[in-house]
Amino acid sequence: MPILPLHLASASPRRREILTSLGLQFTYSGEDLDEQAQPGETAAELVVRLASDKAMAALRSRPESLVLGADTVVVLGGEVFGKPADQDEAVAMLAALSGRTHEVMTGVVLVSREHRLSALSCSQVRFRDISQAEAEAYWRTGEPQDKAGGYAVQGLAAVFIAELRGSYSGVMGLPVFETAAMLRSAGVEVLNQ
Numbered sequence: 001m002p003i004l005p006l007h008l009a010s011a012s013p014r015r016r017e018i019l020t021s022l023g024l025q026f027t028y029s030g031e032d033l034d035e036q037a038q039p040g041e042t043a044a045e046l047v048v049r050l051a052s053d054k055a056m057a058a059l060r061s062r063p064e065s066l067v068l069g070a071d072t073v074v075v076l077g078g079e080v081f082g083k084p085a086d087q088d089e090a091v092a093m094l095a096a097l098s099g100r101t102h103e104v105m106t107g108v109v110l111v112s113r114e115h116r117l118s119a120l121s122c123s124q125v126r127f128r129d130i131s132q133a134e135a136e137a138y139w140r141t142g143e144p145q146d147k148a149g150g151y152a153v154q155g156l157a158a159v160f161i162a163e164l165r166g167s168y169s170g171v172m173g174l175p176v177f178e179t180a181a182m183l184r185s186a187g188v189e190v191l192n193q
Ligand SMILES: Cc1cn([C@H]2C[C@H](O)[C@@H](COP(=O)(O)OP(=O)(O)OP(=O)(O)O)O2)c(=O)[nH]c1=O
Pocket: 009, 010, 011, 012, 013, 014, 015, 029, 030, 031, 035, 054, 070, 071, 072, 073, 074, 083, 104, 146, 147, 148, 149, 151, 152, 153, 154, 171, 172, 173
């Protein structure tokens, strides 16, 4: 069976960067969805459902493709942090994360007419104490604006991260191990093209 063209159902530059770094060629599109949790839905269920919704939405307009969707949230003691709406929310998120360990969950779903594969990446991230002045200065760098939890592991937030257990690429928005394994199941080899 011929290998289908790969499409990334995401507007996230980080996801594009990671997929490009694997040496893959793909098209991409942002899918505009309601990202609210449903009543009773856990964070793990939410990220996999949203990853699937994004992938299915993109598959509808290109049915002859292999489509990858992903979604990332930060979870602290049962509370789910998406992208901060403004400076106040971003500073409040960092105040909550300060000196504590939180989880970052990324759901990834790969679909085609023939395939439906999904994975969940969970990582634990421990932040050092962060002062209000640092949180405000961090906001001014422009980094927190479009990131779940209001921070970027791949950016200046690294100065806050005392420990990371799990998947660095998963925290960044696209877990390479899980993604490559799913692609392989669908006939796309990362290191053997
Ligand atoms: C925690 C964290 C998140 N992020 C980013 C990855 C995602 O782009 C974003 C989480 O928001 P998402 O809603 O998962 O994705 P998105 O809206 O950016 O893109 P799309 O819905 O089109 O796929 O946060 C980082 O870049 N670094 C980090 O350390």
